[in-house]
Amino acid sequence: MTKSELIEAVAGKITAFSRKDIEVIVETVFQSMTDNLSSGDKVEIRGFGSFKIKKRDGRQGRNPKSGENIFIDSKKVPFFKAGKEIRERINKQP
Amino acid sequence: MTKADIVEILYEKVGFSKKDVAEVVEAIFECIKQNLEAGDKVKISGFGNFSVRQKRARRGRNPQTGGEITIEKRKVMTFKPSQLLKKSINAGRSAQP
Helix, strand or coil, rough: EEEHHHHHHHHHHCCCCCCHHHHHHHHHHHHHHHHHHHHCCEEEEEEEEEEEEECCEEEEEEEECCCCEEECEEEEEEEECCCCCHHHHHHHCC | CHHHHHHHHHHHHCCCCCCHHHHHHHHHHHHHHHHHHHHEEEEEEEEEEEEEEECCCCCCCCCCCCEEEEEEEEEEHHHEEHHHHHHHHCCCCCCCC
């Protein structure tokens, strides 16, 4: 499923909004999550999961192609932990 | 940030009623969950991909007692962030595509 298919699926369930409005809402939801994570805060969606930022220290690495030593700068990476509800749902036998 | 904060942002940005918007936000995450449950991957361009992976059974240890236990095979949900999201996070603000 892609973002546009998600928009279609949600539009099929919700009658109070036009497809265009649903599109704006879907875009805004992921944009606001991106903005929030970018400012360093975590995002917690009950039943779905939580997103946190983890900091990776800089380290000495090597360019695998040239064998050259390089320093890899410290960076922040997003980290997702699935919520209890979805963990249980994907493991239920049909 | 929780779902309530997202609803607040939507309310401020587009002015739809909070109750209606909350219903849509709920439906968005429910749709993603249903797809994952059905074994399908969900790709949100600019944000990342959600997928379900099968983990095999393996020997593990109870960290509290030290006793050996079998961890049964199970499915786990994983998230792979998009390049854009990773870029935004490191820039400290939203990156432009």
